[in-house]
Amino acid sequence: MITSVVLLSACASVPPFSEREVCAPANDSTAxxxxxxxxxxxxxxLRTERHNAQTVFVALDTIGSPQFSATLNAGQLQLDxxxxxxxxxxxxxxWGYYWWSLPKQTRKECAESAGLQLQQVGSTITLTQSGRSVWRWSPLQAQQYHLPQQGGRVSVVPLKR
Structure with missing residues (x-):
């Protein structure tokens, strides 16, 4: 059972999401x-589904128990x-999965609309906010992204339906 509800905004602990429709995850997916x-x-x-103008993320543990769910609507994230x-x-x-799942061709536009800077050095793409690295990805390890401020690395294996 998921019990707590928190509305998170741009002033929260991670940078903002883009509010632009083109920046919403395009397809339902499971990873x-x-x-x-x-x-x-x-x-x-992690299951991602689009419902009208919002995107819903649901995370289950290895025995299928819900760990958290999040609803992204107009750049605002509601988290349970x-x-x-x-x-x-x-x-x-x-937030990190959202950026990982965006098509490469929309990342720069989406980053700018969220007030982030997208930088590419060699093959590594970094999102920065106020000069600090907040997300990092490389096509050399395409199924993985890093969250430097949280000290986390996330490996992603998309599952087919």
């Missing part, structure tokens, strides 16, 4: 994610977290 942080690894199943969840900040995890 197996492994979150590595604090010398631990946590496997989760299970009291038993003991992982990386779910807002940061969803």
């Amino acid at each position: 197996r994610v492994t979150v590595a942080y604090n010398k631990r690894e946590q496997p989760l199943l 977290v299970s009291p038993w969840y003991r992982g990386l900040d779910p807002q940061a995890l969803v």
